[in-house]
Amino acid sequence: MTGFLRRRAVTSLLPLIAVLLGVFFLARLTGDPANLYLPVSATPEQRQNFIEANGLDDSIWVQMWDYLGGVLTLDFGDSLRTGESAAAMALRAFPATLQLAFSTMLIAVVGAVVIGSWAAYRPNSVADRISSFLSMTAASVPDFWFAIVGVWIFAVSLGWLPTSGVTGGMASWVLPVATLVIRPLGVLTQVVRGAMVSALSAPYVRLARSKGAGDLRVVTHHALRNAAAPALTVAGDLMVGLINGAVVVETIFGWPGIGKLMIDSILGRDFAVLQACVLLTAVSIFVLNILIDIGYALLDARVREKVSA
Amino acid sequence: MLSPPIRRSRGLPKVAGLLGLALVASGCTVANSEYVTGGGADGLRIVLPQEPPTLEACQSSLTATGVVVRSNITEPLLERDPDSGELEPLLATEWEQTSPETWTFKLREGVTFTDGTPFDAEAAAFTIDRAVNSDLACEVEGYVFGDTDLEVEAVDETTLTVTSPEPDPILPLRLSFVEMVSTKTSTTEKVREPIGTGPYRVADWQAGQRLSLESNPGYWGEVPAYKNVNYVWRAEGSVRAAMVANGEADIATSLAPEDGAGELAVAYANNETTALRMQADQPPLDDIRIRQAVNYVIDRKLLAETLFEKLAQPAGELIPDGIVGYEPDEQIWPYDAARAKQLVDEARADGVPVDTEIRLIGRNAQFPRITETIEVIQGELAKAGLNVKIEMMDTNAQLEYQIRPFPKDTGPYLLMIMHGNQAGDAAFTLDQYMLAEGYQSSWGTAEFDQKIRAAEALVGQERQDAMAALWQYEQEEITQYAYIAHMSAIMAKSPNVSYRPNSASGDEMRLAEMSPVS
Structure with missing residues (x-):
């Protein structure tokens, strides 16, 4: 396993560097931030001072080496907007995104397993129709629409929930999580359903039934275990999307996560903060992918053998 | 070779259970939100479309900054009445053109900044010098004065003269954009939070989250009706409108007709x-x-x-x-x-x-x-x-x-x-x-x-x-x-708040003009 992890780390390093360089160059293609931070009457000297003070006068290669050197020492520089350490801002925002992402995935996975298994076990049943409805909805309705409609129905019309913000305790979580969960729940339900349909018709399930195993035991102990691997892969991809910043949901609901911070940084041409956020999410996604691989190995003996080899 | 059996199916439910427990144990508190709780719940709540990039007073000609800072945290020598267009005394009580290039201002006595330093002609000269003549590249310099530098002199404690290179008939109007700050303010760099003389001072500003103001206990003028003011920001106009409709905010600014403020919407010419x-x-x-x-x-x-x-x-x-x-x-x-x-x-x-x-x-x-x-x-x-x-x-x-x-x-x-x-x-x-x-x-x-x-x-x-x-x-x-x-602009206003927006409200929303409906 250690060898596997080492190999995985090495192979992930290249994409990580590509992401770091990509965000560095792409951010600088969006233009000089001087107009945002200086008055219209700024003299050439004042513009030059601003550029020099923020290291924007060096060649792009010098800036890149400075940036990479900073990454190695975990010094990403300071925010142009707030003057705060960029790393501190990113680290402060990230846990809120993780909370949102894990809560969403927890609900999505549990919901998908229950609905997907039921739908596979009883085709054309209520669960099967719910499963189809969820997948259609997930594919066709954008996040922001759900969010706005949710606000107007549950906050304004019914008065059950706060519109936004994070100070309302449990109630604050409902709309952001409900908005976010639609897509992963819909996708995962379909994956679980498909995998379970295959698993339930497999010889080992028939064997289990012939040995007298009950319906629940067949589903949970035999079919579901074998259907879990493809669901885990898809769940991993969906989780990556959530960790990368649930930008729309965080922006609409004022959730203090990294997605909102990234958007603010892009609009404010706050390169240091943007780079810190991207690196943090890239590393997290790298770690998550390793965890998914480990989970895959735990679920599938064939993979485990390859890993051990 | 057979791999050792692994008890897989029990691991995932445990992880899920632990995650659920962790969430419950945290009391459903959102990380990075500890600053958002508490403070000023009984005060005035305003939701803006964006967070002020800074509260630096010399940047207050930026709309997102000025709407919070101007005449709330800091004050100018004079202010323009948005209805009549006339200049009204504020930190200066009188002013006159004493030569084609020079204007003389008589300053209000007994005013102090929230850091305890006195407001006098030295402070006024310091502020104008800092905003207009320095290398700070202040927004107010660009918006109001262009390339023009001013000569400022504190004649005595309450008398200030300001001289422009050329005769400037609207110099007092230009100076109404310069918000006075304490002489302890840095002259080499812009600051995030100003020290002013206004009816409010910054109580707590957590970047990205919330800005709280509290009334200035040493304010020279009339005590404002609201002791605490909380600003939050939401990018989506319909959410801002919904916050007022749902009683989570008292005022929401920069709305569009389709944002759904309904009867709470107040349209006004900007x-x-x-x-x-x-x-x-x-x-x-x-x-x-x-x-x-x-x-x-x-x-x-x-x-x-x-x-x-x-x-x-x-x-x-x-x-x-x-x-x-x-x-x-x-x-x-x-x-x-x-x-x-x-x-x-x-x-x-x-x-x-x-x-x-x-x-x-x-x-x-x-x-x-x-x-x-x-x-x-x-x-x-x-x-x-x-x-x-x-x-x-x-x-x-x-x-x-x-x-x-x-x-x-x-x-x-x-x-x-x-x-x-x-x-x-x-x-x-x-x-x-x-x-x-x-x-x-x-x-x-x-x-x-x-x-x-x-x-x-x-x-x-x-x-x-x-x-x-x-x-x-x-x-x-x-x-x-x-x-x-x-x-025109649209704001949503709670029926519990008395406030009449004017053409300047988008740039300078004076909190002291707001009061609870009794």
Whole structure:
């Protein structure tokens, strides 16, 4: 396993560097931030001072080496907007995104397993129709629409929930999580359903039934275990999307996560903060992918053998 | 070789259970939100579209900063009454022009900053020097004073003289933009939070989350009705409106008609005017017939009644009513698509490259329905025979085209702008948007510059008349702009709050004018 992890780390390093360089160059293609931070009457000297003070006068290669050197020492520089350490801002925002992402995935996975298994076990049943409805909805309705409609129905019309913000305790979580969960729940339900349909018709399930195993035991102990691997892969991809910043949901609901911070940084041409956020999410996604691989190995003996080899 | 059996199926439920437990154990508290809880729940709650980038007083001509800072945390020597246009005393009680270049101000006694330092002529001189004469590159310097440096002198504790290089009849008005700060404020760098004399001071500002103000216990004036004020920000207008509808906020600003504020919506005229600026040094826009054609194809009345839902008025100049220099009989271009096409055809016949692609640049979300407005204009321009391509940009990208130095080799472009004259005098608009080398002007003529300078040197009714006449001249002789509409703003206001917004509310929302409905 250690060898596997080492190999995985090495192979992930290249994409990580590509992401770091990509965000560095792409951010600088969006233009000089001087107009945002200086008055219209700024003299050439004042513009030059601003550029020099923020290291924007060096060649792009010098800036890149400075940036990479900073990454190695975990010094990403300071925010142009707030003057705060960029790393501190990113680290402060990230846990809120993780909370949102894990809560969403927890609900999505549990919901998908229950609905997907039921739908596979009883085709054309209520669960099967719910499963189809969820997948259609997930594919066709954008996040922001759900969010706005949710606000107007549950906050304004019914008065059950706060519109936004994070100070309302449990109630604050409902709309952001409900908005976010639609897509992963819909996708995962379909994956679980498909995998379970295959698993339930497999010889080992028939064997289990012939040995007298009950319906629940067949589903949970035999079919579901074998259907879990493809669901885990898809769940991993969906989780990556959530960790990368649930930008729309965080922006609409004022959730203090990294997605909102990234958007603010892009609009404010706050390169240091943007780079810190991207690196943090890239590393997290790298770690998550390793965890998914480990989970895959735990679920599938064939993979485990390859890993051990 | 067989792998050892692993008890897999029990691991995942455990992880899920642990995650669930962790969430419950945290009391469903959101990370990075500890600052948001508590404080001022019984106070006034305002939701803004964006967080102020800074509260630095010398940046307060930035709308997002000024709406919080001006006359709340800091105060100027004088303030302009948005209804009458007259200057009212604030930290200065009297002022007079004591020579063509010099104005003398008598300062209010017994005023202290929230850090305990006294407000006196030294502090006033320090502030003006810092904002106008320093290398800090303050927004207020650019917006109000341009390249002009001022000579400031504290004659005695309560007497201040300010001298400009040239006679400046509106120097007091310009100084109404300089918010006074404590002499302990850094002169080498901008600060995030100012120390002022206003009715409120910063209690707690957690970047990205919330800004709380509390009333200044040592305030020299009348104690404001609300002891605490909390600002939060939500980018989505419908969420801001919903917050007021749901009782989570008392005031929500910058709403669009479709945001659904319903009966809580309060529409009010602001100082903003929309227009297309034409980059007239680039063919085919260098031909006045093409610029006239652009003016003819804009159906201002239709836009005002439909897309702007009757909350805007067709415009024939870049300033609205209430600003010195406004022409009440503004000449609004009629919608005449046939005439526009005729002008384009004439230009084509004369060899003007009318088929050159013209970029129509807009800023995302600059005003409600900007995208639709631009699409309508593009459609009309295409009918007139022009080749126009829409480019929507974010603020930074659009500013590169709006503010000098302009990017090179851009080709011809039409730039959608929205200008708000916060100062109440057309000079602030003319200097930036009309002078040939104005910071936000693409071109002009020496003759027009001369007329502008001459008008700006006048006072009283002569000043008003001379400035008002410039708009017609600009349309006929320069035609750098196609003015579109004088805009309005919408806010949502809780029935529990008494407040009447005015034309300055978008830039300077005075908290002391708000009170609970008893």
